[in-house]
Amino acid sequence: MTITSAVAPSPTTQDRRPRRGRQDRSSQQRREAIALVFPSLVPIVIFSVLPLLQGVWYAFTDATLRRNDTADFVGVDNFTRLAGDSFFWSSFRIGLIWAVSVTLLQLVASLGLALLLNSDLRFRSLTRLLALIPWAMPPVVVAIMWTMIYTPNGGPLNAALGAVGLPSGINWLGDFNTALPAVIVVGVWIGMPQTTVTLLAGLQQIPTELSEAAAVDGASAWQRFRNVTLPSLRPIVVSITSLNFIWNFNSFGLVYVMTEGGPGGKTMLPMLFTYLEAFKNRNIGYAAAMGVVLVIVVVLILAGFLRTQFRKETA
Structure with missing residues (x-):
């Protein structure tokens, strides 16, 4: 009597093709998601991110609105001046x-x-x-x-x-x-x-x-x-x-x-004070430093408030 034995294929061999197919579908979905999101990211980057970065850069310069003016890097001079500005505070x-x-x-x-x-x-x-x-x-x-x-x-x-x-x-x-x-x-x-x-x-x-x-x-x-x-x-x-x-x-x-x-x-109000400093006194660099400080302070206040609220919910 002849006995034949069937050798089952390796699990690795069985799962290789379906797994590769899932990876291909996942990569395709990511590419499609990027393609759909990219058009909406372009105006955000152009009109929000780039002006924000430019404003942060101006905060470290002596930029003004005067004609043919050059913005020179002054380090933290604007923030040092702002720390002693009683009108701003x-x-x-x-x-x-x-x-x-x-x-x-x-x-x-x-x-x-x-x-x-x-x-x-x-x-x-x-x-x-x-x-x-x-x-x-x-x-x-x-x-x-x-x-x-x-x-x-x-x-x-x-x-x-x-x-x-x-x-x-x-x-x-x-x-x-x-x-x-x-x-x-x-x-x-x-x-x-x-x-x-x-x-x-x-x-x-x-x-x-x-x-x-x-x-x-x-x-x-x-x-x-x-x-x-x-x-x-x-x-x-x-x-x-x-x-x-x-x-x-x-x-x-x-x-x-x-x-x-x-x-x-x-x-x-601080935003009104910053506006007048920028467009009436034409001190863009100093006004940009005010904006940076205001953003940081508001973020810290909101972070403390939200942390307190979330802690109450989890208690």
Whole structure:
């Protein structure tokens, strides 16, 4: 009797061809992904990365806007000068007050408005549309409109105050004590719509069963809001607060049109101070150093804030 034995092919020989095919497909997918992403990366590199690198380079030079001027490397002289510039650090303090105040007030006001729009409100669609009006208006138009509202003689705000017997004739944008609070109110008003829309979308993603179960257990409206709604909105609140802080700290046009940093520098935000240094005093190198410092400080503040929030979530 003849016995034949079959020798199975080596596993390496069996898997070599399929594995090579998977590698080829993976390489092709990477090439296709690069080909699709590359067109969108080109404008980012040209209009964002290259100007950023150029700005960092200017921070170490004495570049100006004067004709036929040459930018010479001066090392850290601009940063040394900036460290002793009390006007810049005063504007930085005002910028922090502005950014923190506007961001927090936007969050509180937008959350209240989002809760209202998420309820069974009559004419809810019309109300949502009206809530977006500040977002649809250009910042320059908003600044001009609110400047007219704040007009000391004949402005609607002072007229309304006088009609109810309150002090009127206040120069809201010209008084040292009221200028910054006045522009903060405008900053909150113009930034509310985008925060409201974001929070409203988050509220609509919360299952209604959670609130209903809490209500069945005897939880009050405040307890349901604190224990159900807020924890569910926490990731959205952290994200939108971080973005709003960056936008508000870097804001420029609104305050420039309304006050130009006055009176007496009481509304001189750091970005406005940097703009004036660059295009009024024509010190591009020194202004670039200000921009580098502002970017570093904002990144550090946001990193600390996000680290604290993530630590609370993991605790």
